[in-house]
Amino acid sequence: MTDDVLLVHGGTPLQGEIRVRGAKNLVPKAMVAALLGNTPSRLRNVPEIRDVRVVRGLLQLHGVTVRGGEEEGELVLDPSRVESANVADIDAHAGSSRIPILFCGPLLHRLGHAFIPGLGGCDIGGRPVDFHFDVLRQFGAVIEKRADGQYLEAPRGLRGCRIKLPYPSVGSTEQVLLTAVLAEGVTELSNAAVEPEIEDLICVLQKMGAIISMDTDRTIRITGVDSLTGYTHRALPDRLEAASWASAALATKGSVYARGASQREMMTFLNVFRKVGGAFEVDDAGIRFWHPGGPLNAIALETDVHPGFQTDWQQPLVVALTQASGLSIVHETVYESRLGFTEALNAMGARIQLYRECLGGTPCRFGQRNFQHSAVVSGPTPLQGADLVIPDLRGGFSYLIAALAAQGTSRVHGIELINRGYENFVRKLEDLGAKVERP
Numbered sequence: 001m002t003d004d005v006l007l008v009h010g011g012t013p014l015q016g017e018i019r020v021r022g023a024k025n026l027v028p029k030a031m032v033a034a035l036l037g038n039t040p041s042r043l044r045n046v047p048e049i050r051d052v053r054v055v056r057g058l059l060q061l062h063g064v065t066v067r068g069g070e071e072e073g074e075l076v077l078d079p080s081r082v083e084s085a086n087v088a089d090i091d092a093h094a095g096s097s098r099i100p101i102l103f104c105g106p107l108l109h110r111l112g113h114a115f116i117p118g119l120g121g122c123d124i125g126g127r128p129v130d131f132h133f134d135v136l137r138q139f140g141a142v143i144e145k146r147a148d149g150q151y152l153e154a155p156r157g158l159r160g161c162r163i164k165l166p167y168p169s170v171g172s173t174e175q176v177l178l179t180a181v182l183a184e185g186v187t188e189l190s191n192a193a194v195e196p197e198i199e200d201l202i203c204v205l206q207k208m209g210a211i212i213s214m215d216t217d218r219t220i221r222i223t224g225v226d227s228l229t230g231y232t233h234r235a236l237p238d239r240l241e242a243a244s245w246a247s248a249a250l251a252t253k254g255s256v257y258a259r260g261a262s263q264r265e266m267m268t269f270l271n272v273f274r275k276v277g278g279a280f281e282v283d284d285a286g287i288r289f290w291h292p293g294g295p296l297n298a299i300a301l302e303t304d305v306h307p308g309f310q311t312d313w314q315q316p317l318v319v320a321l322t323q324a325s326g327l328s329i330v331h332e333t334v335y336e337s338r339l340g341f342t343e344a345l346n347a348m349g350a351r352i353q354l355y356r357e358c359l360g361g362t363p364c365r366f367g368q369r370n371f372q373h374s375a376v377v378s379g380p381t382p383l384q385g386a387d388l389v390i391p392d393l394r395g396g397f398s399y400l401i402a403a404l405a406a407q408g409t410s411r412v413h414g415i416e417l418i419n420r421g422y423e424n425f426v427r428k429l430e431d432l433g434a435k436v437e438r439p
């Protein structure tokens, strides 16, 4: 048996129900926020994914006690021993996630210093962290680049400031929030990201005693306070996972009920899903997505910051677009290299042509910079099973969808990467009737 390979026998529509739990893009950050409290925090609806395990290990390394709570999926995080922790072997814990960078503010507040090792995350662009370090400097941090990572100190403490992000970056907005809540004075952040996971992090921080307001123009104002307590919070559902299963239902001509999925955070996706020809029904407990029969429609799609079409929805939906009639246009404006996964889809029979130009209404940061960030998808094209090597998290799930929609058997290598953001995905596939096996 090879742990990292999955054989997928395609051609069977996915049918049934899966459960979506807390969002990958909120849960690890809420776990980091527990570092800011002076009493334990309780986080509910925590999925069993690798990014959660990585952050759990990092928090434990920093002296936070993490244990299961009363209900399934609950974590209790006790930060009372952070000051006495002996942080060793941090590299071994950094893992594949980008979350370690968000430890900066909380550790500077608690300890006066922080060490941030190399970061992981998906290889979908350069993914620099210049905004993060720029804002930390504005708060008063001194940053020294060392061979194994970044060393930070705050010799005069951290003070609120006026910050304007060059781009509404999710991680940099969270960096500001996690730093400003205990900084001295007021912080004004303009051009902030306002993704639902950020709003949920603000809810967590408000429960802890923080003072944070959001204006309608992407400005967030934070008034620093002297101390914060722990929180009790149920994480918002993972709208990215729910959309992935929706795309899988559409591409395989199936029907999937995503229990736990929430309409509010998915409105933009649902509009696009409907335009493509997908059907959905929302009830109090989740959303059912299905292919209603007949041809799917080609569309023009541009990814963007919230409330635009989330970039993480793009890759799974592109697989469904290979089954739509006509030419679909996709303009990826958030990451410069998030369309490379289409090469393997072409090898399976898709017809996707990449372009360097901005093929969308909004010229983006990548237009003049030689990045193949637009795609024309010509469909419908039958797909054939193939040998696939997973390039990144969403690309990986997209390959599973393509393999499920294809005729014949695919051998999908590198499936461990999918565990970063999809809880028990092999089990869920089996529950939906997919014919998958470990070789």
Ligand SMILES: CC(=O)N[C@H]1[C@@H](OP(=O)(O)OP(=O)(O)OC[C@H]2O[C@@H](n3ccc(=O)[nH]c3=O)[C@H](O)[C@@H]2O)O[C@H](CO)[C@@H](O)[C@@H]1O
Pocket: 024, 025, 026, 098, 125, 126, 127, 128, 129, 130, 131, 132, 133, 167, 168, 169, 170, 171, 172, 193, 195, 311, 312, 334, 335, 336
């Ligand atoms: C763990 C997590 O929550 N990951 C999400 C988060 O990633 P992450 O927080 O890393 O993404 P950002 O919003 O920061 O990145 C957006 C863009 O800003 C650029 N940038 C960012 C920071 C910086 O210092 N310099 C810079 O140039 C990036 O290269 C990218 O082109 O938001 C992305 C955009 O919604 C999602 O796709 C990711 O799933």
Ligand SMILES: C=C(OP(=O)(O)O)C(=O)O
Pocket: 024, 097, 098, 120, 121, 122, 124, 312, 393, 394, 421
């Ligand atoms: C890009 C993603 O995540 P990360 O920022 O963790 O790499 C993603 O979830 O698709």
